[in-house]
Amino acid sequence: MNVTDFDYDLPEELIAQTPLKDRAASRMLVLSKETGEIDHSRFTHFLDHVEPGDTLVLNNTKVIPARLFGVKEETGAKIEVLLLSEGENYTWETxxxxxKRIKPGTVVSFGDGMLRAECMEELPEGRRTFRFSFEGIFHEVLDQLGEMPLPPYIQEQLEEKDRYQTVFAKNRGSAAAPTAGLHFTPEMLQKIEEKGADVVYLTLHVGLGTFRPVSADTVEDHTMHAEFYELPRETADTLNETKKRGGRVIAVGTTSCRTLETIARDTDGAFREARGWTDIFIFPGFTFRAVDALLTNFHLPKSTLVMLVSALAGREQILGAYEDAVRERYRFFSFGDAMLIK
Structure with missing residues (x-):
């Protein structure tokens, strides 16, 4: 398959630059993966699409202020560092x-030496492994010095940092928000449970892998970077019970979807407590074993995420739905509107 098969035309003015004041006020395009039927709705009606016995799966990762601005101690040259994934002993892939200015042994200083980082390894595509040194608690230092790593297509400043966090964010480690979860309020989650559906959580720390541009000409030649995930035992047990009783597993976001399919792939459709790294790449031809429905946002042209939703609902149906969304002036990408594939 050619990467260009997943392209579409998007006017720049439809890229949402700021979040809505009310998290749940977005629009929602509902697509039937069986019939291709499209319904233009509002996220406040999401509850209408959840049935008793269903289980909603949310990614409770928490975005860290992962963008740092520092200087090379040797020359004073300005350096920008984006934290991607954490290793041992305060090492990070970045x-x-x-x-080109950063070689093994180079030391970068942040906040007048409050935080220092020595380059340990040179990696491809502008990535480096750094070991950090500091006094105190790392994440407290990071909170003082770091900035929220908004995607490059968002040009405006974010006035409230918590609007790039879900209301259920818990486990620190992401370089980007699981944006489908940004639509939910505590009230909405409570109503879902009151209706008789379960709400469970997993963690996938979003890194470079999800958003890295596809540089290959063909889909099959693209390689995903690995991201860390964790599925608690109570979540696994609930999901197994859901499948047993004939309920649906509704993944909130492509990160939840990729985690569930990683585990179900290794267990032939069953769920179990698990943690590890996944580089799963879902594109048309993929057999879904875990996810029955998916709530997501609208994704970048030719991205791996457009390929994922195309695997679930069919490429032509997805591109047709995206064309509809453009005509109807939906808001796209991280702070944009929602899409429910069911």
Whole structure:
């Protein structure tokens, strides 16, 4: 398959630059993966699409202020560092700009030395492994010095940092928000449970893998970077009970979807407590074993996420729905409107 098969035309003015004041006020395009039927709705009506016995799966990762601005101690040259994934002993895989200035042994200072980072390894595509040194607690230092790592297509400043966090964010570690979850309020989650559906959580720390541009010409030649996930035992037990009683597993976001399918792939459709790294790449031809429905946002043209939703609902139906969304002036990407595939 050619990557261009997943392209579509998007006017720049439809890229949402700021979040809505009310999290649940977005629009929602509902697509039937069986019939291709499209319904233009509002996220406040999401509850109408949840049935007793269903289980909603949310990613409770928490975005860290992962963008740091520092200087090379040797020359004073300005360096930008984006934290991607955490290793042991305060080592991190990072994305660096300009990367060509950073070699093993280079030391970068942030906040007048409050935080220092030594380059340990040079990796492809502008990535570097740094070991950080500091006094105190790392995440408290990061809260003081770091900025929220908004995607490059968002040009406006974010006035409230918590609007790039879900209301259920818990486990620190993401370089980007699981944006489908941004639509939910505590009130909406409570109503879902009151209706007789379960709400459960997993963790996938969103890194470079989900948003890395596809540079290959063909889909099959693209390689995903690995991201860390964790599925608690209570979540696994609830999901197994859901399948047993004939309920649906509704994944909130492509990150939840990828985690569930990673585990179900290794267990032939069953769920179990698990943690590890996944580089799963879902594109048309993929057999879904875990997810029955997916709530997501609208994704970038030619991205791996458009390929994922195309695997679930069919490429032509997805591109047709995206064309409808453009005509109807939906808001796209991270702070944009929702899409329910059921």
């Amino acid at each position: 994305l660096v700009k300009p990367a």
